[in-house]
Amino acid sequence: MRGIIFAIAGGALITLQGVANARISHNIGSWQAASITQLTGFITALLIFLVVRDGKWQNFKQVKPLYVTGGALAAVIIFSSIIAMQQIGVTMTVSAVLIAQLGITFLIDSTGAFDVVKQKMRLPQFIGIGMMITGVILLGI
Amino acid sequence: MIVGIILALIAGSLVGLQTIFNNKVNEHMGSWATTTLVLGMGFLASFLIGLFVEGAGMFTLHNMQPWYWFSGMIGVGVVISIVKGVKQLGPTYAISIVLTSQLAFALLFDSLGWFGLEQVPFTFKQLLGVLIIVGGILVFKLSGGTEKNQKQVAKAV
DSSP states (O other): OHHHHHHHHHHHHHHHHHHHHHHHHHHHOHHHHHHHHHHHHHHHHHHHHHHHOOSOGGGGGGSOHHHHGGGGHHHHHHHHHHHHHHHHHHHHHHHHHHHHHHHHHHHHHHHTOTTOOOOOOOHHHHHHHHHHHHHHHHHHO | OHHHHHHHHHHHHHHHHHHHHHHHHHHHHOHHHHHHHHHHHHHHHHHHHHHHHHGGGGGOOTTOOGGGGGTTHHHHHHHHHHHHHHHHHOHHHHHHHHHHHHHHHHHHHHHHTGGGOOOOOOOHHHHHHHHHHHHHHHHHHHTSSOHHHHHHHHHHO
16 A cells, blocks of 8 residues: 555656646746756755665766766756646646657667667557557547 | 647657666666766756856846755655655556556646646546546556566666
8 A cells, every 4th residue: 555655656746846847947947947956856866875875876887878878868858848838738748758758668678779678569558559649639639 | 739749759758768778777876876867967968058058047047936946856756756666566556556646646737727837627528538548558557568668667767
């Protein structure tokens, strides 16, 4: 039961973060909003890391530079979703984000790109994505 | 409308891509070092692009509210919640619930029009749309065959 509550809270907080960013950007601008939320998130995460020490910072040398710098993508992610939320609302934005997210993950898994273990495309995943797109079209019309 | 959808699709694709990159980092560094690194990189990129686009305007924060400084901590709450959820439920069920919850709360925020966003009235059509999307997520996630995929998604957050 506690696991379910944590998972629900996780999803709620992801959406809340997006909405908060859209709200903040309304006052101070999108790039400013993206910078400030990530700066305070960074400081908080760093403090927690310094306390729990659950891994080794130095190990980043063993990871490909492309993967280490992947966090930079968040600049475009946050900026795009701020504008999207302002234009098409929260529900449509989250729906479209999830479709693209599951779609791209599936594509990468099926091609084995970026050193992931290659997996076969399966029918249920196609059906799932198809249903999600149907739902978004219904939201949009 | 089209612009908004395209931007949301770009954001989602990059989230998927970043999730995979973060997993690779996570395998070596653990979840808090990874979270720290990812947010640090995200801040640097946003700040540099902002500086390039807006120049000195990056430093004029009009109507700055005190709570804006703390909004970044929401992301830390996300990591804690999902790590704990996955530990107790396993990645498949935990991530299915996370995605469903994301959508349910999106619908709630739209209908309430909180945070000064434009209110989108709650209609039966909207509910049906969200239910079909949730059905799609469950078919995608719970139909088996992508166990590895789910583990990767789970580890990233």
